[in-house]
Amino acid sequence: MERYQDKVVLITGAGDVAEAAAKRLLCEGAKVAFSDFSQEALDAAISGLKAEGWDGERLMGIKCDVRKYEECEAAANAVLARWGQIDTLVATAGIIRHCPIDEMTEAQWQDVVDINLTGVFHAVKSVVPSMKERKYGHIVVISSIGGRTGRPGVGVNYAATKAGVNGLVMCLGYELGPWQITVNSVAPGPLKGKMFAGMTQDRIESLSAGIRLQRMGELMKNMSFPWMRYNSLPMKGSGIYRLGI
Numbered sequence: 641m642e643r644y645q646d647k648v649v650l651i652t653g654a655g656d657v658a659e660a661a662a663k664r665l666l667c668e669g670a671k672v673a674f675s676d677f678s679q680e681a682l683d684a685a686i687s688g689l690k691a692e693g694w695d696g697e698r699l700m701g702i703k704c705d706v707r708k709y710e711e712c713e714a715a716a717n718a719v720l721a722r723w724g725q726i727d728t729l730v731a732t733a734g735i736i737r738h739c740p741i742d743e744m745t746e747a748q749w750q751d752v753v754d755i756n757l758t759g760v761f762h763a764v765k766s767v768v769p770s771m772k773e774r775k776y777g778h779i780v781v782i783s784s785i786g787g788r789t790g791r792p793g794v795g796v797n798y799a800a801t802k803a804g805v806n807g808l809v810m811c812l813g814y815e816l817g818p819w820q821i822t823v824n825s826v827a828p829g830p831l832k833g834k835m836f837a838g839m840t841q842d843r844i845e846s847l848s849a850g851i852r853l854q855r856m857g858e859l860m861k862n863m864s865f866p867w868m869r870y871n872s873l874p875m876k877g878s879g880i881y882r883l884g885i
């Protein structure tokens with residue numbers, strides 16, 4: 641029996657990390673719902689997975705902007721209506737808007753806070769009631785190494801929000817533990833993919849600085865999703881797991 645057989649996973653975001661997580665979860669038997677504010681991203685993720693042979697009946701795409709709590713609640717309800725439960729939330733929806741602090745506008749600060757931090761709060765809040773009811777659930781937030789150590793080239797807005805979600809995760813682990821709900825965050829280093837597409841060579845070098853291999857990671861090789869690989873990890877409790885750095 642696969643570990644995720646008949647489990648239902650809601651993934652916020654439908655980008656590179658979401659798709660990689662979905663593939664692994666589908667291999668393990670899960671049903672996967674993506675929620676993203678971009679219909680294009682949803683269509684690309686779902687059609688890509690179907691083209692690889694995954695059954696469309698085990699996939700769902702929901703348009704949802706994590707900045708709005710009502711949309712997160714509606715997304716969670718849509719999954720509950722179709723599949724009856726949400727076993728795991730994987731919160732990947734996020735953006736990066738790097739620039740030096742003295743040039744950073746209020747909007748560049750606030751957009752990142754609204755999506756990377758408040759968006760995680762909304763997504764988590766929307767799944768907790770049904771998890772509490774079942775006394776079961778796993779919540780995984782994709783943070784970043786930038787939120788643990790700082791990192792040249794990501795921007796203070798990004799690093800501050802990722803440190804913020806780490807705080808949320810650590811506190812929430814205590815809060816939800818009595819309901820047997822685990823809360824973990826994964827903090828990857830920079831990865832090749834859409835998030836950093838089109839960046840300059842200077843930026844690639846500054847992002848690569850401090851990485852032991854002196855280069856950006858590659859998602860499928862680097863990102864092994866420890867909450868699944870270390871079999872019992874989510875069962876044991878909550879914390880932050882550092883990857884690829």
Ligand SMILES: NC(=O)c1ccc[n+]([C@@H]2O[C@H](COP(=O)([O-])OP(=O)(O)OC[C@H]3O[C@@H](n4cnc5c(N)ncnc54)[C@H](O)[C@@H]3O)[C@@H](O)[C@H]2O)c1
Pocket residue numbers: 652653654655656657658675676677678681704705706707731732733734735755759782783784785827828829830831832833834835836
């Ligand atoms: N890619 C990396 O190098 C890297 C490294 C460390 C951490 N992370 C984190 O991993 C997560 C996923 O990154 P990725 O590489 O898959 O990025 P990505 O750009 O490929 O995907 C992000 C997705 O989030 C969606 N999104 C953005 N704003 C949204 C909103 N308001 N509501 C709903 N969806 C929204 C986008 O449409 C996109 O599909 C992010 O939180 C990112 O900070 C990424």
